[in-house]
Amino acid sequence: MSLATIPRPTFAEIDLDDLAFNYHSVRDFVGEGVEFMAVVKADAYGHGAVECSKRLEAEGANWFAVATLEEGIELREAKIAGPILVLGGIWPSQEFPLLNFDLTPVVFRLDQAESFAAAASQQGNIARIHVKIDTGMGRIGFRADEAEQIATDLAKIENLEVEGIMTHFASADDLDSTYFTNRQITAFADAVETFHQLGHRPKYVDMANSPGAIVHPLSRSKMIRIGGLLYGLGGDVLPEGVEQPELRPVMSIRSKIAQVKTVKAGESVGYRRLFIAARDTIVATVPIGYHDGLPRTLSNIGHFLVRGRPAPIIGRVSMDWTTIDVTDIEGVSVDDDVTIIGSDVEDIRAEGIAGLTNTISYEVTCGINRRVIRTYKPEKL
């Protein structure tokens, strides 16, 4: 970390040993013979794609998945050597950069396959793609019931290799939707069979995301594509009560108290005076706000940890500051450590914050702004 100035003490600590633990925990759970694609899109769900990918590559991850060309280039420039899948497809003029950085695109339109193959031909290269089949997600992908036509059209394109074929689950995390997940698995198997009949030989046939891999063994196939579980975010992606691998949260958010003051009974704290002190209240102000990714909807809700004790958030979360009530915590002073997410005697999980703010843990960790400096444990690989 090189910085021109000394930063304020608001950090996201990423524990790479816990990341590695989760990786092996999931691998052991699904058993041998299944390759592992580490989904590191969105800066590894906010955890830092480069550092996480380096560690996961050292641990043996077979593939990496990113959302965009830029995310793929970032990994290549960091010397990630393993195969990288770009989930977001191909946009015009991205063909050559994809080829030059050896990035494999997901393809969900015929024109993408054509332009990519044409670019590869110009280089005397082969265009390797992974074909996305839509079996019920209704988002991107060729419709499964058009597999025959698509497989036929793709087979006519020279210089094109369908290296992979994939689909994505809509509701693998919901046990009440198991019938739907099973229907997706069957529709996908049919599409894969059709591709085979029409001469394609995809090396990779994959569908399982985090809940798929754990809850629906049939979906593991030859490779699983895992994001959330790697970062220990199992709490709101896996249904309760199912057998599951042990997971550890990877990200902690910590800061320090910038000011401590007493607000008298009847006085207010923060914008719109959302908090009115019912008693003389000791308020601690912490340098983290909604720009950092702390949801503004936590205003007057939830808590941080100070000295191992819960300190309720009071008043409105503002852009750069949040105020907490430390009246009931003995001896609090400026510079005391504050845990926003993580462990300090008690635990605060991203899942818990998500529960309070009507979202999922993925959005909480993805939302931690780059302004919050990431530190890594251990520091060097």
Ligand SMILES: *Cc1c(COP(=O)(O)O)cnc(C)c1O
């Ligand atoms: C994001 C993503 C995944 C990973 O999902 P998790 O629930 O985080 O494991 C897998 N496949 C595709 C296509 C994705 O976009």
